[in-house]
Amino acid sequence: MTGGDLRGAIARGWRSGSGIVGLIAAGTLALHLAAANVYGLFIDELYFLACGEHLAWGYVDMPPLTAVQAWLARSLFGDSMLAIRLFPALAGAGLVLLAGALARELGGRRFAQGLAAFAVATAPGDLLAASYLSMNSIEPLLWMGCALVLLRIIRTGDTRLWLAFGLVAGIGLENKDTMLLFGFALVAGLLLTPERRLMANRWFVAGGAVAFVIFLPNLVWMIEHHFPHLEMLANIRRSGRNVELSPLQFMAQQFVFTGPLAAPIWLAGLGRLLAGRAFRPYRALGLAYVVTIAVLLALHGRVYYPLPAYAMLFAAGAVALEAWLAHPGLRWVKPAYAGVVALAA
Template sequence: MSATYVRAEVASFAAAPVLGVAAAVAAVLTVFSGRYGFHRDELYFLVAGDHLAWGYVDQPPLTPLAARLSTAVFGDTPSGLRVVATLACAATVVVVAAIARELGGGRAAQVLAAACTAVSGFVLAVGHLVSTATFDMLAWVVVCWLLLRLLRTGDRRLWLAVGAALGVGMQNKYLVALLAFALLAALLATGPRDVLRGRWPLAGAAVALAVALPNLWWQAAHGWPQLTVAGGISADDGTENRILFVPQQIVFLSPVFVPVWIAGGLRLWRDPALRWARAFAPAYLILAVVVVASGGKPYYCLPLLLVLLAAGCVTAASRPRAMWPAVAVTAVVSALISLPVLPPGEVGVVNAVNKEQGEQIGWPELAVAVDQAWSGVPAADRPRAVIFAQNYGEAGALAYHGAIRGLPAPYSAHMGFADWGPPPDSATGPVLLVRQVGADPVERHFTGCEGAGHVNNGRDIDNEEQDAVIVLCTGPKEPWSQLWPSLRHYY
């Protein structure tokens, strides 16, 4: 055993109260899971789940697979789809409590860490919806917990488990590679460096590569389209992401938790008893620099904030009179912002803070508007007619809500929909187009275009599809097979 390691004793895991907190947040998420409707991304995942593959242009396969399994078991509804998100959120709560335990937290600290995680705004938001961020958050905290356990015990065989967790995370989102980079750089800078020596780290890396390889192979075979997507996100939102980085670090968990996670970072850095874990403090700073420099989304740093929060809860647990009222206040505020608590017509109150709330409203109304426009297509022309959506949200909504109304399957050249094929060249028109206001005027690729309606969600919610344009064209200017490359877009 290397002298670097100190086999610190840890308290017993507070299983009953921690699992109670996890069950409570799962119950809340379940109650509100069907309150509004599907999110635009969820509608996309439903269709992607019907086209299972080892990869997609904008993501690895895990989230669409999870969507497919959840709806197959629990039903093709928002509540059925979101069971997997609820379970992932509850698991995240338990793992953060386990992280607090690794960092010297007793029963009170573990329960506090679980509670702070459960009521945090971003955690509730991604726990309510099925998204890549939902499973990414869980993968990151699992990697952190396993690495902390490895560092505390000195059991290098745990590199195999770390590698497996990284590989699974890569099958969901490549961002977990940023975590690996930040932790590796921090370990090299602050130690313990000898944990990186020997065959076990290499074996762990091999496991990670083996688990992630099918999707990496798919991306390589298709020219690494995800790099194109990532570049587009950075180009479109990079400046805004940099400006909002610090404010969003403050609000992601809760402004009242900021002193706790700052204290946790300082504790990791300064406490001699945690010298083996001090790399996690600079790892957060390294990750923050990378995210800001690349124009990435500020929430990429959230899982490491949860580690710092867990470290801070070990100290904060000694002040229950201050912390538990803060947890209660955070729970109320986070629920209002992150969950569909308000009546649908009042979502505008919180939409400016969390725009994902508004993206769960208006999809049935979009299908109704398209159905009304479709009724203007003569019955004799419908066998050759096409419904074409500008983005994956519209296409996903029409695939789900449109099918209920008897509309034909939509086509789109956005993201994965482009890979699922253009209409046949025999579909010479008419073409019913749906696009956002201010979006690329796709009508230029078609002939005889006239306005056929617009979308109104009926609640005056300013989301991305409110007032979307519906246009009826006589047909495409060239066969779909030739037109498709010009129509394809990634952002």
């Protein structure tokens, strides 16, 4: 291969869907690392750092993974703000990569992959989650990891991938208890569609066993300590500390977290997942979002709890928009809309 051929191959690689997504992810990582020292420690970060000095299989209000992140970051890189916020920044960049992968799994080409990644990279809620150490920084990565594995199971019929699903879900359970909610929502979505046949095999059971084994140390800790997390939640409810929003107020906040001008992307994705003919095999993902919202509304969950689910809706919406804008006369809309989304963020 000549030098010209090599340069051409590299240029084509960067112009591909994967190349564009990679550039957006790299830009996201650079942005978070550059901003790591701009603000001081958030009050919760002080608590997580203290937990990292007293490692255990559980804590009153969380599983152990965030404390492990704090311990690992300080052990490897020291006490600088950059060190403490490195893993959240990597998780934010990883979520951008996952958004592109989700779009590709749904049949999206270069524009769809890039738009999905860009929408996630500029979503206010995702920018915030990846900017400081917390359970919320890695949570979207784990939720969407499960979604990607499920998409691949549906597309390929390879039920052995339930083992990978169980692995990611188990790690998610060691990060934040809301993984139970999303896992329940995905299973409920599958049960409501013909794809429930993919659960009728030993690999689904094995995947559940993998998740349970990973979660077991934290479960044992909670049993030994008489479920302090439940007591804490009961105390919070009695104190009236949490503001209970109406369904309309709750949903209005979703547009704030995802970016109001990016909302047409995820709304299009939700519509296509629920009613689109081409996305019929993947309807379980749309139903999972609906179940997640319904449960949180019923339990008066916090307004940011659904945030980890939006990357899959952005991906589906980006694929839908790519198809709708395929007409040559509408090509100008693609960069124009991406620019509007960026300015709004």
